[in-house]
Amino acid sequence: MSRIGVFVCHCGENISATVNCEKVAKITGELKGVEFSTDYKYMCSYPGQTLIKEAIKEHKLDGVVVAACSPRMHEPTFRKACAEAGLNPFLCEMSNIREHCSWVHPKDDLTTEKAQDLVRVMVEKVKKNKALNSIKVPVTKTALVIGGGIAGIQAALDIANCGHKVIMVERQPSIGGHMSQLSETFPTLDCSQCILTPRMVEVAQHPNITLHTYSEVESVDGFIGNFKVKIRKRSKSIDEHLCTGCGLCTTKCPQKKIPNEFERGLGFRPAIYVPFPQAVPNKPVIDREHCTYYIKGKCKICEIVCPTKAIRFDQEDEVIDVAVGAIVMATGFDVLKTDYFPEYGYGKYADVIDGLAFERLASASGPTQGEIRRPSDGKIPKKIVFVACAGSRDPAKGIEYCSKICCMYTAKHAMLYKHKVHDGIPYVFYMDIRAGGKNYEEFVRRTIVEDETQYIRGRVSTIYEKNGKLIVKGADTLMGAQPVEIEADMVVLATAGVANHGAEELAQTVHISYDPYKFFAEAHPKLKPVETNTAGIFLAGACQAPKDIPESVAAASGAAVKVAALFSNDELTRDPLVAVVNRSAPPVYSQCVGCFLCQSVCPYQAIEREEIKNRNGEVIKTLARVNEGLCQGCGTCVALCRTKAIDIHGYSNQQVYTEIMALLND
Amino acid sequence: MSDLIKKVTALLNDKTINAFIGYEKGSADRIRATFIRNEDQAQKLILNASCTQNLAGYLLKHEVKKLGKLGILANVAALRSIMQLASEFQIKDGEVYVLFANADGSLTEFTDFKSIEAFLETTDTGIKSEEQEMIAKLEAMTVNERWLFWNKEFEKCIKCYACRAACPMCYCHRCTTDVNQPQWIPVASHELGNLDYHLMRAMHLAGRCVNCGECATACPMDIPLNLLTYQLISPIKATFGATAGMKADAVYALSTYKPDDKENFII
Incomplete structure (x- = not known):
């Protein structure tokens, strides 16, 4: 025979306004197997919990039903209270008479009857409950960070500084990500590289961080605390221990006209290259697709000039196995290229560039040493048009979301342009200005007022070339959709931020879910923003959705705390409801x-x-x-x-x- | 001596197999399954137009399994059963030696799944035209008419479970019907018990039925049980592009999710 206790909560007036709680307690107290029943104004309060604890001891209860709110709300509270009174916590169940009853029904006898039914059901269930013990799982206190952009760097440093080992995997030859390509950052205009590169160096030098660049995650098995990961270290064709990073090989390589990805195609690089001067690690890799030796079978000039004999043409990919306890996804995003837009010339106009390319033009380390010169003929553009929402918020393009960062970086671009070309006129076509964020609105205001940027609310319908000028046609919706035509020297499209290439495959490899846009999905949009649905795998930065640097860094630190919390115990304790x-x-x-x-x-x-x-x-x-x-x-x-x-x-x-x-x- | 007897004798003698599942003459003019273990028994084997039973169901029976390595005389339905059972990890590649009886009486050997898959790809595996007509009739009914039709059919059911025993896909050691803690499916042969049982069986065969029709053949009360599971074949094909029993490494359509899965069944 069971000895069950029923505790009916009034939840202030949340329940008692429509349910007769005293009656529920009285009637359910007469059920077979119910030893004790009572009602109380706030069962979750300290006196309420004490009431339960004392009843368990006094009446030797072997099961507890708390009729109150949703178990999502207070099940842990009441189970803990039961455990403190010596009852196995899994012998305590909640009957939801608030969301399922009092909130959705009027004050009526039927409402009280329904509450009684709900309690009775749970009393019968508790009779069949078994005492369960929490599950303990060992934890490997090493974290894997996938992606070495600012989010990955921040997460890796935070975890490493907590004293845990970190393995960082980066697909590119250098860490740094998109932030290393940026010129200045909004809203403070501090130099992106200047604030980023010290962090990159810190990653390389941190005793707790192992860095694998030019590498990709091949497979992930296992579970929270106990992942088994295979990392493919792609062949760099150099012996990293011998290479000193002198860079002689890169100057002698006969292949000099390979479009430089880091410069967004605005400059060139050789086949053996370091992506940018501050790269970490600052050692070159051979791009086998373009290397003369791999194409034609002879050349090896780099091998001849290398003072330390570090070139290894026969080096093969290496697959290493690592055991980690947690994974931080920080694989970042990508932006659409200009060839995505038929109405803007499918990328055939050299002077229609995307935002990242403009960052390189404005950057002191970029192809023009920071002078704004248009790609086609190197002239300084006197009229420049920035098009916000190029692709974003456009269902016709299949990108219904707001890319979030473009309003701000477009304002920054206009400002940087004006700072460098004093007599130039920047125009911005926009749909709305979304400048939510600390000092963001003020920044945009400065662009408009102090830097005299012409903001035109409307979309650009077409761009075409005429007599060396780019004719930008649009409408000004604040002037009654009056047509606007601007003869520009250069156009910058704030193209939509999209999921990084390979995001879908990677999500499948690590077994996490992703949204229709291939951005990785969080476990809960509000309350679990850095967790995924797969326990032990966390999200940082723009792999989740377009994010700016402060948000990426905040998310990365958030993910790092989750990892550190996971690693704070030798064993994981889990609810045994499996x-x-x-x-x-x-x-x-x-x-x-x-x-x-x-x-x-x-x-x-x-x-x-x-x-x-x-x-x-x-x-x-x-x-x-x-x-x-x-x-x-x-x-x-x-x-x-x-x-x-x-x-x-x-x-x-x-x-x-x-x-x-x-x-x-x- | 027929080709079949010669072949089976040879297979048994060179120990390729330990037992062979085929057909023999039963009582009266009936045909029944037989389990051949030696040369003498092999003489009983027959093969004619009446040999239509899907023998694949026997492959998983405990008593048959323990005979050792098995050979089987298969028809198209049996081949598909073997493929489906393989996809459910019940038969391993190379574990069963398959002899397929062609329409002209000649035999084709299959020693691996790949060759069976290739054969099925070019073979007509569809539902017979008279059965298709019956399904069309059922589908033309209103929901209420269909409900009455099936309830009337299920009234006849005596819960002998012959359908379950005949079905090559009903290989659970303990059927849900026999689980009594708790008893979700009432054992009694009353209206609710019969309906529950047949609905459960239909759902358990959704996406797995290889349209062999053994359930209806086995039914002593002549309930057209095959129509119940056949009716689920085309919606699953249309919705998820899957047909049961065609590939040994197929994944179950109802247990996997693909982003391009149609969700038009969600009301």
Whole structure:
């Protein structure tokens, strides 16, 4: 016979305004197996919890039902209270008579009756509850940071400074990401490289950080605290231990006309190259696609000139295995190129460039040493048009979202232009100016007022070339959609920020979800912004959605704290509300027949294969087994299992059946 | 001596297989399955137009499995059953020796899944035209008419579970029907019990049924059970592009999600 306690909460007036709580307590107190019942104004308050604790001790309760709010709200509170009174916390259940009852029904006898039904159902469930123990999972205290842009750098440094090991993987030859390409940063106009490069050096020199550049994550297995990752270190064709980074090879390489990706195609680089002077590590790689030796089979000039004999033409990719406890995704974003826009010439006009290219033009280390010169003939543009929302907020282009950073960087571009070309006229076509952020609105205001930028509210319909000028046609919607035509020398498109190339494949590799735009999905848009749905994998920066530098850094530090919190214990403690495959005595061993449909349906890769062997080591039966570290208790496998071999602790078939029967047998 | 008997004898003698599942003459003019373990028994094997039963279901039966390495005389439905069972990890590649009986009586050997897959690709695996007509009739009914039709059919059910025993896909050691803690499916053969059982069976075969029709053949009460599961074949094909029993490494359409999956069934 059960000895269950029922505790009915008034929640101030949230419940008691429409439900007769005293009556609910009285009626449910008469149910079979209920030893004690009472009601109280605020059950979650200190006196309310004390009431539960004392009742557990006094009445020797072996089950508790708290009829109050949603278990999402206070289940942990009440389970903790029960545990403190010596009752297994999983013998405590909540009956939601607030969201499911008092809030959605008028004050009526029926409402009170429904509350009684809800409590009765839970009383029957608790009778079938089993005492469960938390699951303990060991933690490997090393973090993997994928991506070496500012978000990855920040996350890696924060984690490393907490005393944990970090492995950073970067696809490019150098860390630094998009921030290293920027000239100045809004709204303070401090030099991007000047604030970034010390951080890059810190990463390289940090004793807790291992850096793998020119590398990619090939596979991820395992689960929170215990990931097994394969990293492919692409061949750089140099011996990094011997190379001193003198750069002689890069000056002698006969291939000199390869469009420089870092300069957004505005400059050239050789086949053996360091992407930019402040690169970390500052050692070259050979781009095998363009290297004369790899194309024609002879050249090897770099090998001849290298003073330390560090060139290795026969070097192969290396795949290394690492064990990590947490993963931070910091793979960043990309921007659309100008060839995406038919109305702006499909990228065929050299003087229509994207925002990143303008950053390089404005950068002191860029192809023009910071002078604003147009790509076609090197002339200084006297009239320049900036087009905001090039692609963004445009359902016709399939990009319905706001890229968020463009309003600010376009204002910055106009300002930088004006600072460098005093007699020039900058125009900005915009839809709305979205300048939410500390000192952001003031910055835009300065661009408009002090730097005399012509802001035109309207979209650009077409751009075409005529007599060496770019004719920009648009409309000014604040002047009654009056047509505007500007003869510009140069046009900068603030092209939409999109998910980085390969984001979808990477998401599938590491098993995290992503949205229709291929940005990685957070677990909860408000309350879990840096977590993913996969435990132990966190998000930092613009791989999640377009973000500016402060937001990326904040998210990275947020992710780092989550990792540090995860690493603060030697073992992870998890709620035991996980699926379990039943086991029975031989010769059946389990109801499971090993069809493994559960394995393909599991969104968390929590189903493993277990082989049952006899004494001679021969496999008798292959069964599904749930990895408790990975299982999130969603129950999808339970629904799919034809033979009902899988059940969920805390929500077992028997419990659900009992609940339904309690309602039907009223 | 027929080609079949010669072939099976040879396979048994050179220990390629330990037992062979084929057809023999049963009582009266019936045909039944037989399990050949030696040369003498092999003489019983027959192959004629009446040999239509899908024998693949026997491959997983405990008593048959323990005979050792198995050979089987397969028709198209059996080949598809083998593919489906392989995709559910019940049969491994190379584990079963398959002899396929062609329409002209000649035999084709299949020793691996790849060759079966290739064969099925060019073979007609569809539902028979008379069955298709029945389905069309069912689909032309209103929901209410269909409900009445099936309830009337299920009234006849005596819960003998012959359909379950005949189905090559019903290989669970313990059927949901037999789970009694809790008893979701009532065992009694009353209206609700029958409806629950057949709905459960149809749902468990959604996307897995290889349209062999063994369930309807086995039914002593002549309930057209095959139509129930056949009706699920074309919606799954149309919605997810999947047909059961065509590929050994197929993933189950209802347990996987693809971003381009149609969601038009969500009301």
